[in-house]
Amino acid sequence: MRLRALLALPLLAACSGGGLPTILGDVSVIEGGTPGLEPGGPGTGPLGHAGFALLLNDVRAEGGIRMVTQNAILTGTAQDHAQDMVRNDYLSHTDLDGGRAGDRVLAAGYDWDFIAENIAQGFTDDAAVMAAWMGSASHRDNILDGRADEFGIGLDGTTWVLLLAHQFRDTAVP
Numbered sequence: 001m002r003l004r005a006l007l008a009l010p011l012l013a014a015c016s017g018g019g020l021p022t023i024l025g026d027v028s029v030i031e032g033g034t035p036g037l038e039p040g041g042p043g044t045g046p047l048g049h050a051g052f053a054l055l056l057n058d059v060r061a062e063g064g065i066r067m068v069t070q071n072a073i074l075t076g077t078a079q080d081h082a083q084d085m086v087r088n089d090y091l092s093h094t095d096l097d098g099g100r101a102g103d104r105v106l107a108a109g110y111d112w113d114f115i116a117e118n119i120a121q122g123f124t125d126d127a128a129v130m131a132a133w134m135g136s137a138s139h140r141d142n143i144l145d146g147r148a149d150e151f152g153i154g155l156d157g158t159t160w161v162l163l164l165a166h167q168f169r170d171t172a173v174p
Helices: 049-062 072-087 101-107 126-134 137-143
Strands: 006-008 022-028 112-121 150-156 159-167
Touching: 049 126, 049 137, 049 150, 072 101, 072 150, 072 159, 101 112, 101 159, 112 126, 112 137, 126 137, 137 159
Parallel strands: none
Antiparallel strands: 006 022, 022 112, 112 159, 150 159
């Protein structure tokens, strides 16, 4: 049996100025729609989500951490959570049904043994949200965690969800 201990991290103000953007991070110690490419969305420009992947992997490479690849289940789950938070006017790792990132991903068919979730609101492009996450120790730890080998990104307006994960692979002999 796998131990899944989720630790909630506090809400942090990411920057100052009008309409303070906010970021939330969630770490596990053992976290479907397809996002459209909206103006100001992940990887704004011709690369779309590939642009966000390049930015994410550049940051990981600078830290000597292996690359992550985009996973459709993680992306769909992240997008669904971003849309739900906007539709229902909340910002939380816990959805209105009490589900957490690990619950949502597992329900979508991704059996994880590591998952982390970063949430942000109020950022208009991927470079700004990445800079805010990297400026917070707990969010940077999520992004640079070497256990992750896949990611998903969701965006609705200025509400962001980043999932970083590793899929459970049963190595037990039957």
